[in-house]
Amino acid sequence: NAGVTQTPKFRVLKTGQSMTLLCAQDMNHEYMYWYRQDPGMGLRLIHYSVGEGTTAKGEVPDGYNVSRLKKQNFLLGLESAAPSQTSVYFCASSYRGLTRREQFFGPGTRLTVL
Amino acid sequence: GIQVEQSPPDLILQEGANSTLRCNFSDSVNNLQWFHQNPWGQLINLFYIPSGTKQNGRLSATTVATERYSLLYISSSQTTDSGVYFCAVEAGANNLFFGTGTRLTVIP
Numbered sequence: 001n002a003g004v005t006q007t008p009k010f011r012v013l014k015t016g017q018s019m020t021l022l023c024a025q026d027m028n029h030e031y032m033y034w035y036r037q038d039p040g041m042g043l044r045l046i047h048y049s050v051g052e053g054t055t056a057k058g059e060v061p062d063g064y065n066v067s068r069l070k071k072q073n074f075l076l077g078l079e080s081a082a083p084s085q086t087s088v089y090f091c092a093s094s095y096r097g098l099t100r101r102e103q104f105f106g107p108g109t110r111l112t113v114l
Numbered sequence: 115g116i117q118v119e120q121s122p123p124d125l126i127l128q129e130g131a132n133s134t135l136r137c138n139f140s141d142s143v144n145n146l147q148w149f150h151q152n153p154w155g156q157l158i159n160l161f162y163i164p165s166g167t168k169q170n171g172r173l174s175a176t177t178v179a180t181e182r183y184s185l186l187y188i189s190s191s192q193t194t195d196s197g198v199y200f201c202a203v204e205a206g207a208n209n210l211f212f213g214t215g216t217r218l219t220v221i222p
Contacts, residue, residue: 042202043200048208059209101144101162103202103210108155108156110155
């Protein structure tokens with residue numbers, strides 16, 4: 001069991017470039033999430049998905065898009081990167097249901113936008 | 115969103131000492147998790163504890179949901195316990211709200 005994996009681990013972009021971050025989980029979880037962590041802060045939710053083909057906005061969605069074409073994968077896209085999107089991005093997944101909502105996190109992707 | 119406050123913000127301990135970290139939250143929750151973020155940035159699940167008490171080795175946690183707080187106890191601290199401890203809560207909106215963390219440094 002690999003748990004939650006993220007690709008790539010590090011990336012440097014120039015302002016205006018685009019990129020996609022990939023998250024994969026092998027725990028058959030229904031829910032998947034994308035968070036960002038800025039220095040000295042906790043994580044904040046960008047977007048999430050409650051199932052294949054569905055996505056919803058979180059706390060800080062502007063500048064990002066997501067897609068969940070397969071249950072095990074959740075993609076985060078930056079169409080036109082800005083320096084304010086320099087951050088560490090974490091993906092997470094969890095079961096559905098109020099009694100088993102523990103979220104499991106991937107190792108993170110460190111993104112720098114110059 | 116829910117407000118999550120953690121205290122203390124920073125803690126320095128001698129190896130072998132015990133400590134208590136506190137998490138206060140502003141609303142009823144159906145999920146509360148404690149994480150350890152190690153110096154390499156990895157988030158490690160410590161406890162899923164929306165209510166009650168759990169123990170795992172030298173760590174234990176208690177959540178009193180009716181009074182909206184949770185405590186994380188670390189006994190006989192080791193240098194490998196260093197890092198940032200986060201409390202995160204969810205109120206049924208598919209969003210974990212994180213506190214700003216407690217930075218723990220354990221000195222040999």
